[in-house]
Amino acid sequence: xxxxxxxxxxxxxxxxxxxxxxxxxxxxxxxxxxxxxxxxxxxxxxxxxxxxxxxxxxxxxxxxxxxxxxxxxxxxxxxxxxxxxxxxxxxxxxxxxxxxxxxxxxxxxxxxxxxxxxxxxxxxxxxxxxxxxxxxxxxxxxxxxxxxxxxxxxxxxxxxxxxxxxxxxxxxxxxxxxxx
Numbered sequence: 001x002x003x004x005x006x007x008x009x010x011x012x013x014x015x016x017x018x019x020x021x022x023x024x025x026x027x028x029x030x031x032x033x034x035x036x037x038x039x040x041x042x043x044x045x046x047x048x049x050x051x052x053x054x055x056x057x058x059x060x061x062x063x064x065x066x067x068x069x070x071x072x073x074x075x076x077x078x079x080x081x082x083x084x085x086x087x088x089x090x091x092x093x094x095x096x097x098x099x100x101x102x103x104x105x106x107x108x109x110x111x112x113x114x115x116x117x118x119x120x121x122x123x124x125x126x127x128x129x130x131x132x133x134x135x136x137x138x139x140x141x142x143x144x145x146x147x148x149x150x151x152x153x154x155x156x157x158x159x160x161x162x163x164x165x166x167x168x169x170x171x172x173x174x175x176x177x178x179x180x
Contacts (some may be wrong), residue, residue: 011173014067016166017079020159021060025084027155034148040140044109045096049152052089056082060163067170076170083163090156097148098113099137106137 031050034040042050058081067074098107140147146154 011067011169013072013075013079013166013170013173014064016162016169017060017064017067017075018059019055020079020082020162020166021064023155023159023162024053024057026058027152027159028057031148040148045092045099045106046148049089049092049096049149049156052085052156055086056159056163059085062126067166072170072173076167078165079163079170083160083167086156086160086163090153090160093149093153093156097147097153099148102137 028050031042031046031053035042059078063075063078063082066078095104096106098104117120
């Protein structure tokens with residue numbers, strides 16, 4: 001190990017947490033890019049799946065800071081909480097993908113929020129003509145047979161595994177440090 005690398009930041013807990021952080025950040029940035037640049041408007045279930053990222057990214061950052069500060073038990077607790085959040089997010093993604101494949105019905109609001117295409121200056125009929133419905137049960141894009149929801153399942157499971165591995169590594173390192 002080089003002399004300018006702190007031993008805690010070189011630990012398995014830090015590496016796993018950093019991997020989870022980078023994946024989560026890349027995942028939400030990709031989702032936002034598909035929305036803003038690609039024009040794929042998210043449905044209600046898509047937006048719900050973003051919650052784990054919005055909460056998980058700052059939590060992972062704090063967990064990394066706690067590992068670097070030597071607060072391994074607190075970082076382990078935070079990493080474990082993030083792992084559970086992404087496991088739940090993977091479950092939500094499976095539900096959404098099942099709705100898209102018509103395995104089960106989606107929520108009653110499955111037609112999604114109304115998104116105006118333009119802001120017509122006129123009456124209600126003109127407004128309704130320029131409105132697009134975002135459906136939860138119709139996948140607008142697939143790659144290798146997986147929709148956005150399916151890819152979210154894959155990414156959420158990898159983030160879950162990385163955060164869980166980081167939590168276990170932090171607990172183990174904490175026990176080693178306290179036994180010295």
